[in-house]
Amino acid sequence: DQETSYTIIKSKETTITAEGLKPASVYVFQIRARTAAGYGVFSRRFEFETIPVSVAASSDQxxxxxxxxxxxxxxxxxxxxxxxxxxxxxxxxxxxxxxxxxxxxxxxxxxxxxxxxxxxxxxxxxxxxxxxxxxxxxxxxxxxxxTYEDPNQAVHEFAKEIEASCITIERVIGAGEFGEVCSGRLKLPGKRELPVAIKTLKVGYTEKQRRDFLGEASIMGQFDHPNIIHLEGVVTKSKPVMIVTEYMENGSLDTFLKKNDGQFTVIQLVGMLRGIAAGMKYLSDMGYVHRDLAARNILVNSNLVCKVSDFGLSRVLEDDPEAAYTTRGGKIPIRWTAPEAIAFRKFTSASDVWSYGIVMWEVVSYGERPYWEMTNQDVIKAVEEGYRLPSPMDCPAALYQLMLDCWQKDRNSRPKFDEIVNMLDKLIRNPSSLKTLVNASSRVSNLLAEHGSLGSGAYRSVGEWLEAIKMGRYTEIFMENGYSSMDAVAQVTLE
Structure with missing residues (x-):
């Protein structure tokens, strides 16, 4: 019932001495480890009471x-x-x-x-x-x-200025909203050379484009977490203007998963999800709402550590093919966005949790497109009517239940990111809990319900439909059992 405060002491050693404690005071200590994979859970609470002031004084006049x-x-x-x-x-x-x-x-x-x-x-x-x-x-x-009158002040407050001579651009690896994205090397005086990713601002930019471009660095520079992309610095005093970040060897998560379809164990996938959740918990604790959490905006390094990226201020997403116009103007990524954010532009950490549920689905399905070929308007209508994505193939029941929890219509009923991290930690510590898969028959009925218009000519053949739902390997079995046309498939029942 008293006002309390706490201090964090960091140490690379296994022992530490806490200095400057008050006499006759109760102190509680908790310990946790940090590795490249993120923070561990806190230990139990250890409680100590310091000796009274009179004893302390008499012991050393x-x-x-x-x-x-x-x-x-x-x-x-x-x-x-x-x-x-x-x-x-x-x-x-x-x-x-x-x-x-x-x-x-x-x-x-x-x-x-x-x-x-x-x-x-x-x-x-x-x-x-x-x-x-x-x-x-x-x-x-x-x-x-x-909130800064001068955006340049924000950039220089949160991002370190780097001399262009310290950067070597090696090759173009992609295109960003404002220009090219390259890989290269960064060699700062007195430090070892680092592989880096370099975003450049295209020639002929407007002042607003420059401001928006550097705005991402002003945001990223405020974050320091193993599961958030790390900003090395910016180049603003020479051209081209650049943002320099750590290099993530395996690129974006959605592309990486598609390239490695079926190649990871469930524990590896859950480890990836745990990292993303830890990064999002950190952002949520900081009071930052991402608004565009999706597998395409998660980057993966050579150790399979996933890091949240894309902190652009330009939330209009004008060039994003996943975006759709809303009635209030501006574009948002419908398939990843919570219903209240679509309808009322109410973006909160709870709407980020909804998006995280979609990312979970993307990861377990190895980069499958959420809601397949449904139009954005169909997605909005279906979700509003209570439809939720069916379980991916071979999905542990515990993971699918967590997805459904993230997709609760009432945003206050969704789990918080710290609860998600704790739940994933429990699953990782108890791998046998991941062996129970979602009931296969209910998954088939979900898929049939999803593609209820099978006879309407949406798919030209049974094989094409099975490929669309990642079940192409079963084409021959369907044919052998007499399901050679889409009309026959449409008549399938659980019986």
Whole structure:
């Protein structure tokens, strides 16, 4: 019932000493490991109580002068800080206004001006002055670059400027919204050479395009997590303007899965899903809503670690073939988007959870297109009427149930990302729980219901239909049993 705070101490060693604890205070410790695959779960709580102040004092009287000097210095520093806050020079933004005026001019800087630096390790706590007490909030909050009067200021606050001479472009690997995407090498002074991906801004860009292009770097630069694509820096002082990120050898998840259809164990697939969920939990904790979570926007490295990417500010998605116009203007990726986000543009972490359920389906089906050849309007109507994607082939029942939980119509009923991570961790620790597959007969009935218009000429042959639902290997069996026409298939019942 008391106001508490916590501090995170990081160590590469297996032992650590906690310094500066208060006498006669109860402290609770929890420990967790971090690897390239992300954070482990916290240990149980270990509770300790420090010795009373009188015992501490009698054990070492020589500390009294030091304490007295420390208190005096502390009082002087506090007086300086208070005087500084009242005098009103805004230390962070450099605008020269009094703090109150700065708050009006830069709403996003209220909590930074005269308080703390925003650019720091996201797991390190910031100090806030609140009612005379220093508080240590748990995690840093995402700052929308749009709130800056000068977008260049946001870029230079959150992204490191790199000299163009440190970058070697090797080959073009794709095309982005604003220009080419290349692979190359980054060699910073005093550091080892790194493979990197380089996004370039095409020649003849407008100022708005430059702002939107660098906006992605302003967002990405605020994140630090093993399952979020890492920003190395930007090149803004020479042309072409570039965004430099870590290089992900296996490219986008959807393409990677299609190339390796059926090649992974269920545990490997669940490991990929766990990584994506861990990255999304981090973004959710930061207060960032992705809005376009899909397998095409997940990148995979050589160790099969999946990382969330695509943080473009341009959420209009004008050139995205998966997008469809909504009644309120703008385009959104219908097949991945929650019903409330389509109908009311209500994007939240809960709508990201819906999208995550679709990503789960994409992963287990090895990059299959959600809702197959249904039109966007058909998808909207079907989902509104309660239709949900059927289980992919050979899908563990526990995973499909999690997908259905993510697709609850009521967004408040969907699981949170931390709950999803915990659930996937349990499945990984208990692989036998993944052996129960979704009932085969119910899956067939789902597929037949999905393709209810079989006799309408949507497919020219039974083989073509089976290929469309990734069951092409059964074509011969269908033929042997007399199902040689689409009309015959349409009459199939569970009996």
């Amino acid at each position: 020589s500390q009294i002068p030091i304490i007295a000097v420390s208190v005096t210095v502390g009082v002087i520093l506090l007086a300086v800080v208070i005087g500084f806050l009242l005098s009103g020079s805004c230390c962070e933004c450099g605008c020269g206004r009094a703090s109150s005026l700065c708050a009006v001019a830069h709403p996003s800087l209220i909590w930074r001006c005269g308080y703390s630096k925003a650019k720091q390790d996201p797991e390190e706590e910031k100090m806030h002055f609140h009612n005379g007490h220093i508080k240590l909030p748990g995690v840093r909050t995402y700052i929308d670059p749009h």
